[in-house]
Amino acid sequence: MRRAPLSFGDGLITEEVSDLREDWMTRADQVLADEQIVSAVYEALAKRHPKSRGRGRPGAPAEVVHVMKQTRARIFRGDTRSEGKILSLFEPSTEIICEGKAGKPNEFGKMVKLQEAENQIVIDYEVYAQRPHDSELLIAAIETHQSMLGRAPRIVAADAAFYSAKNEVAAKAKGVKRVCIPNRSTKSIERRCEQKKRWFRNGQKWRTGCEGRISVAKRRHGLNRCRYKGEAGMKRWVGLGVIADNIVNIGRAMEKRTAP
Numbered sequence: 001m002r003r004a005p006l007s008f009g010d011g012l013i014t015e016e017v018s019d020l021r022e023d024w025m026t027r028a029d030q031v032l033a034d035e036q037i038v039s040a041v042y043e044a045l046a047k048r049h050p051k052s053r054g055r056g057r058p059g060a061p062a063e064v065v066h067v068m069k070q071t072r073a074r075i076f077r078g079d080t081r082s083e084g085k086i087l088s089l090f091e092p093s094t095e096i097i098c099e100g101k102a103g104k105p106n107e108f109g110k111m112v113k114l115q116e117a118e119n120q121i122v123i124d125y126e127v128y129a130q131r132p133h134d135s136e137l138l139i140a141a142i143e144t145h146q147s148m149l150g151r152a153p154r155i156v157a158a159d160a161a162f163y164s165a166k167n168e169v170a171a172k173a174k175g176v177k178r179v180c181i182p183n184r185s186t187k188s189i190e191r192r193c194e195q196k197k198r199w200f201r202n203g204q205k206w207r208t209g210c211e212g213r214i215s216v217a218k219r220r221h222g223l224n225r226c227r228y229k230g231e232a233g234m235k236r237w238v239g240l241g242v243i244a245d246n247i248v249n250i251g252r253a254m255e256k257r258t259a260p
Helices: 008-020 023-033 035-048 057-077 138-149 165-173 189-194 198-221 230-258
Strands: 095-097 107-109 112-116 122-127 155-157 178-180
Touching: 112 138, 112 198, 122 138, 122 230, 138 165, 155 198, 165 178, 178 198, 198 230
Parallel strands: 155 178
Antiparallel strands: 095 107, 112 122
16 A cells, blocks of 8 residues: 655645744744734734735735735645635735636636627726626626617627526617527527527637637737736726727728728
């Protein structure tokens, strides 16, 4: 029988450094184990820097205390689900984004919505403070399209995460002629035949093209990494990238119209 090796949180570090511990280290562990003391220190330090929770470096002491608390819980107690987990001292609002990609199963940052209309023009964008479910975004996106362009879109294309029967009914009620969102879990033969029709497949091809164009915008305008600090800085960075991308695409559309 093979003996499983000790994991990082199973006491391996404790065994290695037990002889190196001093009295003050033991006392520090006792203080950090006291939830009331840690919470009081965290709140007090945050009050000294009112914007610390959103700006990072000015409020680093408060975040450092929280990181010490969650690190100790992870290593010595095996608790990986710390409440209010901080993933970055420089950007405390950073979230874990799980898209199911083979190469990048987990990414870190904020969810950004880019809403595209004809000629690859982005008519709306948003940086979400907390990631919503995709199905919650569809109807709001249609309403934004109506307010920006004065009419409902003829066709709406999105991936399967945006699908729900309620969304499909609501979209058609708002004037959308064709809702091109696949339902992967359907057992209806009629629905499966509908999703194989040419207009549906063409709509999904257009959506796939949108994914590629988003990747181009990220590379062209540096949207894969924000150079500003804080949530306001991230919104500014994404907004400038959207403006720059729209200038390029508007120029191309105008060139096509004036071409002989």
